[in-house]
Amino acid sequence: MKTVDDFDFLGKKVLVRVDFNVPLDKEYHITDDKRIRAAIPTIRKILNDGGSAILMSHHGRPKSGPEEKFSLKHVVKHLMLLLNVTVYFANDCIGEEAEKKSSALKNGEVLLLENLRFHKEEEKGDEAFAKKLAQLGDFYINDGFGTAHRAHASTAVIAKFFPGRKCFGYLMAAEIENAERVMRYAEKPLTAIMGGAKVSDKILVIDSLLERVNHLIIGGGMAFTFVKAKGGNIGRSLVEADKLDLALKIMDDAKKKNVQLHLPTDAVIADAFSNEAQSAVAPVEKITEGWMGLDIGPESIKSFSEVVINSKTILWNGPMGVFEMEKFATGTKAVAKAVADATAKGAYSLIGGGDSAAAVVQFGYENKVSYVSTGGGALLEYFEGKILPGIKAIMD
Ligand code: AMP
Numbered sequence: 001m002k003t004v005d006d007f008d009f010l011g012k013k014v015l016v017r018v019d020f021n022v023p024l025d026k027e028y029h030i031t032d033d034k035r036i037r038a039a040i041p042t043i044r045k046i047l048n049d050g051g052s053a054i055l056m057s058h059h060g061r062p063k064s065g066p067e068e069k070f071s072l073k074h075v076v077k078h079l080m081l082l083l084n085v086t087v088y089f090a091n092d093c094i095g096e097e098a099e100k101k102s103s104a105l106k107n108g109e110v111l112l113l114e115n116l117r118f119h120k121e122e123e124k125g126d127e128a129f130a131k132k133l134a135q136l137g138d139f140y141i142n143d144g145f146g147t148a149h150r151a152h153a154s155t156a157v158i159a160k161f162f163p164g165r166k167c168f169g170y171l172m173a174a175e176i177e178n179a180e181r182v183m184r185y186a187e188k189p190l191t192a193i194m195g196g197a198k199v200s201d202k203i204l205v206i207d208s209l210l211e212r213v214n215h216l217i218i219g220g221g222m223a224f225t226f227v228k229a230k231g232g233n234i235g236r237s238l239v240e241a242d243k244l245d246l247a248l249k250i251m252d253d254a255k256k257k258n259v260q261l262h263l264p265t266d267a268v269i270a271d272a273f274s275n276e277a278q279s280a281v282a283p284v285e286k287i288t289e290g291w292m293g294l295d296i297g298p299e300s301i302k303s304f305s306e307v308v309i310n311s312k313t314i315l316w317n318g319p320m321g322v323f324e325m326e327k328f329a330t331g332t333k334a335v336a337k338a339v340a341d342a343t344a345k346g347a348y349s350l351i352g353g354g355d356s357a358a359a360v361v362q363f364g365y366e367n368k369v370s371y372v373s374t375g376g377g378a379l380l381e382y383f384e385g386k387i388l389p390g391i392k393a394i395m396d
Contacts, residue, residue: 001176002167002394004042004141009051013105015137016042016169017154017390019144019374020057020075020112028074033082034361035146036075038374040082042143042169043110047085052105054137056093056154058117058147066118076112087112093119094132102136122153129153134161143169146353148390149378159393166394171374176391178371179382182350186313188214193308193335195220196318196355199243199250204384205317206250210257215307217262219296219320219331223284226251226263232285235269236292262307266297268321268328275325295321296331305338314339317352317380323359332359340368352379 018039023031030036039055046053060070073089080087086109090098093113105111113136116122121129130153134140140162142148147155159166168176182190192213194202199222209216218226221238228234229247254261267284269291270277281297282288296304308314316339320331336359343349349369351360354376360366373379381388 001173003173004045004167004169007139007167009046009049009139011107012046012049012051012139013054013102013137014046014051014139014141015054015056015133015158016046016141017144017147017158018055018057018169019146020055020072021059021146022075024069024074028069030075030078033078035374036079036082038171039143039169042141042171043083045170046141047083047108047110050107051139052107052109052111054102054105054111054113056113056116056133057144058122058152058154059115060117062115062117064120066115070115070117072112072115079110079112083110085110090114094129098136116152116154123150125151125153125157127153127157130157131161134158138165140166141169142166142390142394143171144390145172145175145373145375145378147378148172148175148375148388149381149386151389156389156393159396168394172391174371175373175375175379178350178373179379181348182313182315183212183383186212187348188313189311190313191215191217191307191311191315193217193219193304193314193316193339194318195222195320195332197221197238199225199240199247202318202380203246203250205380207253208383208385209315210250210253210259213259213315215260215262215311216254217304217307219264219300219304219335220318222318223264223296224293227284230285233287233289234285234293235287235289237267237287238292260307262304264296264300265303266299267293268295268297268330270294270328273322275327277327279327294325295328301331301334304335308335308338309342309345311342312347314342314347314349315352315383316349316356317354319355319359323355323362333363336360336363336365340365343369352376352383
């Protein structure tokens with residue numbers, strides 16, 4: 001695996017695909033800069049070597065063409081603060097202005113290009129568009145793990161224009177190393193904790209995990225599809241009625257593969273989907289008509305925590321309940337604590353992006369787990385066993 005450490009960037013104009021898809025408030029202030037901070041070491045390495053960096057990223061999901069709220073100009077000032085160098089900005093990622101500004105760029109300087117997705121060719125993986133981007137630099141680095149599962153122009157197609165002049169950035173390399181540590185080199189017992197809303201979103205990853213894990217813990221809304229499949233009364237809890245057979249098959253496969261599957265035994269139930277709802281604790285298979293399970297209950301917290309604390313490797317993706325509401329955050333918080341405790345005892349823990357990453361940060365465990373991935377969808381696809389296009393393009 002070639003990384004930035006294998007190259008000297010002196011005098012090079014280095015095109016870096018970063019993931020600056022950061023949340024902004026109504027005044028366009030960045031509310032979480034984790035993704036920008038994650039790209040800083042790679043940019044610094046280029047500048048310290050005596051090269052210059054041309055950064056390209058997407059931001060949000062613009063429908064057709066430029067939209068103010070998706071402009072990357074809103075991140076320039078903050079990037080400048082983090083890097084402590086002047087950052088130039090091109091109002092379009094291709095075309096005359098981008099060409100002029102990139103050719104005028106001096107060693108030690110940084111140019112940020114406008115949102116790649118203002119051109120529909122980006123997501124289509126258009127080769128002519130990729131070529132135009134490629135012409136701006138003489139070396140290509142992919143350091144955006146969050147989009148590594150997309151075969152877009154800037155994440156995959158562009159790499160073909162840089163034979164022998166492409167590599168992974170530090171963030172990508174770290175993401176791959178951490179994922180591999182669970183995927184291939186896990187110390188056993190290996191426990192996967194899956195949560196979130198839907199089984200259908202996680203079915204491929206569950207199938208793949210059943211080949212590797214010793215324990216599979218299932219919490220969150222998706223657990224109710226399993227409980228219902230087993231004949232439980234789940235009231236108005238989240239369910240995918242067309243996935244009951246699938247849930248039965250997963251339970252059966254787990255048995256065949258000697259994987260211990262752990263489902264919640266109790267739930268915090270509520271009479272409405274609201275933090276102000278009336279709530280109670282009930283056995284998961286006996287939820288009162290009209291009520292819904294919005295978190296795992298105390299008995300489940302205890303049994304899940306016990307499995308986690310006795311694990312040597314832990315992968316966690318998806319919350320145990322509706323953690324955005326204080327009243328239903330207890331289960332997710334407790335699992336975060338159990339993962340942190342296991343880590344303190346010597347286990348290795350990987351937190352998959354998205355909501356579980358948000359939860360460990362929110363509950364103050366960010367520095368008490370081994371690694372928090374910046375990729376949600378990308379990490380899931382990695383664990384499905386797919387070769388991600390953004391990774392393959394660098395390896396080819
Ligand atoms: P996902 O994107 O599939 O990981 O799902 C995350 C979402 O699942 C979060 O917004 C949670 O609020 C939601 N969630 C977790 N548990 C439940 C539940 N028991 N009922 C409804 N939604 C849930």
